[in-house]
Amino acid sequence: MNTSTINPIDSNITSGENKSFWTASTQPIIFEKLKENIETDILIVGGGISGLTTAYCLLKAGRKIILVEDGYIGSGETGRTTAHITCALDDRYFELEKIFGKEKAMLAANSHMEAIQFIANTVKHENIDCNFKRVPGYLFLNGSDTKETLEKEYEATKNAGLLTEMLEQVPALASEEGKWCIKFPEQGQFHIMKYLKGLTDAIIGMGGKIYTETKAEEISKDGAKANGFEIKAKHIVVATNTPVNDWVVMHTKQWPYRTYVIAAKIPKGKLPYALWWDTGNKNSKWIGAPYHYVRLQELDETNDLLISGGEDHKVGQADDENIPEEERYIKLVEWTKKRFPAMGNLEYKWSGQVIEPIDSMAFIGKNPGDENIYIITGDSGNGITHGTLGGIILTDIITGKENPWIDLYSPSRITFKTAGDYLQEVGNMVAQYADWVTEGDVKDADELKPGEGGIISSGMKKIAAYRDEQNNLHTCTAVCPHLGAILQWNAEEKSFDCPAHGSRFTTEGKVINGPATADLKKLEVKEEMSQVQDQNK
Numbered sequence: 001m002n003t004s005t006i007n008p009i010d011s012n013i014t015s016g017e018n019k020s021f022w023t024a025s026t027q028p029i030i031f032e033k034l035k036e037n038i039e040t041d042i043l044i045v046g047g048g049i050s051g052l053t054t055a056y057c058l059l060k061a062g063r064k065i066i067l068v069e070d071g072y073i074g075s076g077e078t079g080r081t082t083a084h085i086t087c088a089l090d091d092r093y094f095e096l097e098k099i100f101g102k103e104k105a106m107l108a109a110n111s112h113m114e115a116i117q118f119i120a121n122t123v124k125h126e127n128i129d130c131n132f133k134r135v136p137g138y139l140f141l142n143g144s145d146t147k148e149t150l151e152k153e154y155e156a157t158k159n160a161g162l163l164t165e166m167l168e169q170v171p172a173l174a175s176e177e178g179k180w181c182i183k184f185p186e187q188g189q190f191h192i193m194k195y196l197k198g199l200t201d202a203i204i205g206m207g208g209k210i211y212t213e214t215k216a217e218e219i220s221k222d223g224a225k226a227n228g229f230e231i232k233a234k235h236i237v238v239a240t241n242t243p244v245n246d247w248v249v250m251h252t253k254q255w256p257y258r259t260y261v262i263a264a265k266i267p268k269g270k271l272p273y274a275l276w277w278d279t280g281n282k283n284s285k286w287i288g289a290p291y292h293y294v295r296l297q298e299l300d301e302t303n304d305l306l307i308s309g310g311e312d313h314k315v316g317q318a319d320d321e322n323i324p325e326e327e328r329y330i331k332l333v334e335w336t337k338k339r340f341p342a343m344g345n346l347e348y349k350w351s352g353q354v355i356e357p358i359d360s361m362a363f364i365g366k367n368p369g370d371e372n373i374y375i376i377t378g379d380s381g382n383g384i385t386h387g388t389l390g391g392i393i394l395t396d397i398i399t400g401k402e403n404p405w406i407d408l409y410s411p412s413r414i415t416f417k418t419a420g421d422y423l424q425e426v427g428n429m430v431a432q433y434a435d436w437v438t439e440g441d442v443k444d445a446d447e448l449k450p451g452e453g454g455i456i457s458s459g460m461k462k463i464a465a466y467r468d469e470q471n472n473l474h475t476c477t478a479v480c481p482h483l484g485a486i487l488q489w490n491a492e493e494k495s496f497d498c499p500a501h502g503s504r505f506t507t508e509g510k511v512i513n514g515p516a517t518a519d520l521k522k523l524e525v526k527e528e529m530s531q532v533q534d535q536n537k
């Protein structure tokens, strides 16, 4: 299997120990670091699909931009996606109708179909060689679900103006669940890193500036600091997947989930190019009712790659279901083999983080309370279209152009019809602080073998400890610098993850995912754990 070539996480390339097929099959996209003070019209923070699409759209509208990325291009969640390009929103149209009404559900459908078309046009216009294809998508029943869900969804997609069809069989699915499905025509798929490369070429071609290994800090209405230099800007777009900064209000409207992916060879021609999703596990303890998502990707002359994802859980809470991270891959392989028996041996596995908004729609627009700072976040499992819409919508807001989707995606919107889910998610978040008084998952640093990490309790101190392959022990505080929850060890991606709002840290405490902006404070720990000292004291 093509597992990691990087250990511990080289967070400049990707935000996890396991490399995705996309990052493993392409060269890293690197630009120079920022090395001087600089002034611009619009500063964009984040080099994923959201930031790059925003840069591309603004340049096309004749504006001047600088984009900064603290790793390399695509090193966040975009490089770990599965890149289904779809209007089949994973929170379902009948739920959107309930929350927003029929008219807005129709606007949502229209916006995602436009995002798919935008990607198709960009691929063509910029001549991007990224295996882009129009494919059908099939939504079928999870074993825990009933046909009523499909019937309700079919009606709601029709109300929303989509050209869906109800089919009696799910094309290519070898399972009992393959009896009924909704077909979504004219969806899309591509190789995400090749698409990002095409976008960066176009951005540079239009005079945009991109800096990698350049972390934006102290973001304010005047710009930001990065690598010790000043960036002055009139508008600031924060496209960091989850907003970085102490903008607490957004972190009470969305929740982080970890999702898993496996990829296996399959002989060419065994399966049609298509997208498949099930309706989600209705017995799951998670509000997000985790679902499976499957597609094909061209690999070589004789094989395609079957890419299958799912088995999600709230970040840092895999063990709450007694299913540790590594077992999630095993379950995913079993699930996929049963439905696509022609799949071969495992070639890749990786996991990533999705940000689930409380009312199904991403948050795109002005950051609440700010006039010239904008965010793109909460894009759930539909971040490829949501991120693309982010670029389109923010460009229209900044250039003063009308756009029918601004209110629907506004980060300041208030939705009342999700109160039950909201309270359950808040309750889960608050419960994470109980880890202050529970034991750690490792009693003593001696228990850690090379390559292992864990949380150790020492009195009221919580320690994030990692023993590297050379047997050196690395210890930091396990208290998240964002709002003080206790971190959890992620054994599969080798990181310390925060169960409250999804911040993540490398084995040595470097922040790799917001909302936290600071690294973990180092602690000096005697091996037998008798003494713990802050290194700064």
Ligand SMILES: Cc1cc2nc3c(=O)[nH]c(=O)nc-3n(C[C@H](O)[C@H](O)[C@H](O)COP(=O)(O)OP(=O)(O)OC[C@H]3O[C@@H](n4cnc5c(N)ncnc54)[C@H](O)[C@@H]3O)c2cc1C
Pocket (backbone or CB within 6 Å): 045, 046, 047, 048, 049, 050, 051, 068, 069, 070, 071, 072, 073, 074, 075, 076, 077, 078, 079, 080, 081, 082, 083, 084, 085, 086, 214, 215, 216, 217, 239, 240, 241, 244, 259, 260, 261, 293, 309, 351, 352, 353, 354, 376, 379, 380, 381, 382, 383, 384, 385, 386, 387, 514
């Ligand atoms: C396993 C998995 C499968 C998925 N499958 C699909 C799918 O099939 N279809 C779909 O539509 N969506 C899917 N998604 C969701 C989608 O991939 C993401 O929502 C989307 O890629 C997020 O893009 P982004 O640009 O907003 O964030 P990111 O790609 O995370 O980009 C944000 C960038 O900001 C950078 N950054 C952070 N802080 C700073 C700072 N202070 N200064 C500078 N840079 C900073 C980060 O390094 C990062 O590169 C999936 C997600 C995962 C994890």
Ligand code: FES
Pocket (backbone or CB within 6 Å): 480, 481, 482, 483, 484, 485, 498, 499, 500, 501, 502, 503, 514, 515, 516
């Ligand atoms: S991410 Fe908010 S407390 Fe850790």
